[in-house]
Amino acid sequence: MTRTLEICAASLPSALAAQAGGAHRIELCQNLEQGGITPSYGLIQETLRQLHIPVFVLIRPRPGGFVYSNDELEIMRADIIMCRKLGCAGVVLGVLDAWGRVSRTPCRWLIAAARSMEVTFHRAFDSCPNQAEALEVIIKMGCQRVLTSGGQPTAVAGQDQLAQLVAQAAGRISIMPGAGVSAANIQQLARHTGAVEFHTSAKQLVPANPADGLFQTERFETDAALVAELVALL
Numbered sequence: 001m002t003r004t005l006e007i008c009a010a011s012l013p014s015a016l017a018a019q020a021g022g023a024h025r026i027e028l029c030q031n032l033e034q035g036g037i038t039p040s041y042g043l044i045q046e047t048l049r050q051l052h053i054p055v056f057v058l059i060r061p062r063p064g065g066f067v068y069s070n071d072e073l074e075i076m077r078a079d080i081i082m083c084r085k086l087g088c089a090g091v092v093l094g095v096l097d098a099w100g101r102v103s104r105t106p107c108r109w110l111i112a113a114a115r116s117m118e119v120t121f122h123r124a125f126d127s128c129p130n131q132a133e134a135l136e137v138i139i140k141m142g143c144q145r146v147l148t149s150g151g152q153p154t155a156v157a158g159q160d161q162l163a164q165l166v167a168q169a170a171g172r173i174s175i176m177p178g179a180g181v182s183a184a185n186i187q188q189l190a191r192h193t194g195a196v197e198f199h200t201s202a203k204q205l206v207p208a209n210p211a212d213g214l215f216q217t218e219r220f221e222t223d224a225a226l227v228a229e230l231v232a233l234l
Helices: 012-020 041-050 070-086 104-114 123-127 131-141 159-169 186-193 210-215 224-233
Strands: 004-009 025-028 055-058 090-093 118-121 145-148 174-177 197-200 203-206 219-222
Touching: 004 012, 004 224, 012 025, 012 041, 012 219, 012 224, 025 041, 041 055, 041 070, 070 090, 070 104, 090 104, 104 118, 104 131, 123 131, 123 145, 131 145, 131 159, 145 159, 159 174, 159 186, 174 186, 186 197, 186 224, 219 224
Parallel strands: 004 025, 004 197, 025 055, 055 090, 090 118, 118 145, 145 174, 174 197
Antiparallel strands: 203 219
């Protein structure tokens, strides 16, 4: 069985570390501390230039919930078109309505803009009150995978639901566990859920540099050794 490890990378160094560690794909974003937003044009372009593994780009115009205004949807569509023109392998998106259901019309509109790129429906799915129903909607819209923790804070906590989603999908779409996936639990998740794709950031804390003075700050970066360990475990 072939399993896939997707690394969520919020910088070019993280993307390069993911590739060096043997990751099969990256999801590129920025502002990971708030769940991620769409990365800059320059970051996407340079990441594509330096990586040979598939690059998927997060399409999320702001942190917070997944009910978007018409203006935000226009921004998302423009970003999707930019990704397509730059040569990205896929995009990662999700739109909900005020009741937490998959918002079909805007999702179809955005998916149409992706054209030949693959589409992952992201963890907006975990805000859906009826995941079984939401999954069928996402399958009909033509997405290739769903990134989900089974509606729980972590994939381990949601592993029973993840197993049910994998069974329901029955090969029609990939269910990709994410949130808290680590070397300590990835084999358990694989066995328990039956999933074949997994998502994590494999990050380590980089301490603040005192030389940066008033603007010093900690940050997280993907660690190539952690990625390699996860790949080996899969």
